[in-house]
Amino acid sequence: MNSIIEFQDVTLKFKIFFNPNPTLKDTLLSFTGKNDAKKKKTQDFYALKNINLTIHSGEKVGIIGLNGAGKSTMLKIVAGIYSPHYGQVIVRGKVTPLIELGAGINPEYSGRENIYLYGAIHGLSPQQMREKEQEIVDFAELGPHIDVPAKYYSSGMYSRLIFSIASMTNPDILIVDEVFAAGDARFVQKAMNRTLELFDKSKAVLFVSHSLSQVEQICNRVLVLNQGQIVNDGLPSEMIQYYQDEIVTKK
């Protein structure tokens, strides 16, 4: 089995700035030593600590953990947005992120323009997008509204558009982070089915969700994350049990 994603001793820290945007005055004063804020300007917060992980072809990995455990940070590293401060990450294949779905959508532009823009950001040519355009419009059920600026959409229409665009690519590696928040029940079901189809097409999947039943249903491997570390790794049913017994109840 080929490894698709490898994390080697990955550590990522966020600096928490007490004064996030120092002005020139602050900076100059800090040289003279007269600045009150000089005492303590930053504090490190370790979002991920010494993560070692190998994901092979065919694995559908669920990541569960409390808020702030580092789940989304992990996905953002795989997507190439965050670089870890220590350690190495190897990703083999094209990553399709279904995370922070609003990314790449500009509300000033029409639905159709957004389709092309989003595709372009992910490296797809206008020709490739033209082939998918109709499919996206149909799936989003926007009909004639596709040429209206997205800012005039209802929130349901908006999230339908975004999901339809984002889920229209053929991923090697699919990363999914809590995407079924908006939309009516019928569309959520449809989106869920689409995501499952994508899961089957992908070589590897990383799935973050707080819905443990979804994780159990979809994944064939689960990581339990707590305070930036992988505390357990194994079969979904066992891991969910562990998570509920050891982490949720102990909090």
Add this chain to the structure above:
Amino acid sequence: MSNDIEEKKIDVFDNKAYQSIFLYLKKTYKELHTARYALFYFVRNALRYRYRRSNLGFLWNILNPLLTMMVMGVAFALVFNRDIKVYLIYLFSGSIPYQFLNTSIQTATQSMVSYEPYLKKVNLPKPFFPIVNVSIEIVNFVFMLIALYIITLVIGSKFSSTVVLLPFAMLILYGFSLGVGMILSVAFVYFRDLSNIVHVGFTALFYVTPILYPEDLVPESLAMVFKFNPISYFVLLVRRLILGDRPTTLMDWGIPLIGTLIVLLIGTIVMMKKDREIVYRL
């Protein structure tokens, strides 16, 4: 929960691709190639949406400079009693490149911060953002040239034939703006006062650049100030190619070209060093 990290660490900030300019450029080129359609849409949409909802829409991109130039030309002809046929083309052959440098460097400076949502959510190479903003302005440069050309047709003066060399000069100006823009866009992430300083700086530079007046009107005592104003070398190169009042020399090309290569080099190094840190500082 902070200091229990093991000592054994591979520091990825020492990663090879961020250590050698050659490897960094190779990597960036590859990523930019993938993002080339995105670049096209960013630039096109910016130009298209600048005048959205107006009846003439996209046409304003040319109409706006055209009308502005006409008003200024008439004003100068009436107030200062200049020969409009000569002065108009003189004035704008200098103010167009100045405008380009001014706007492109100022917008490029803000690019990382203004495209923050993209930086934090999608994986585009960092130099992409100053490139977008400089590219928008180079297209505007072309629009302004078209407007100036239309005016010369109306008032009966014309561009020199040396204007065929203008694309090369524009390439140099593009590179210069990009180089400075890369440096300042990274610096702006750390010092948010910078955009105001750049703004004032350009206002000052306008008056020490021979745009409104000819270069030989510069008083002796100020000659040094003018010599060290980098903007004027670029402005004068463009003006000479449009006016053709005297042939361009090796120095006319060499100084801007070398300056451009230097700022591009520094810009690339700054980008490379801060590439992966920027996202944490926005």
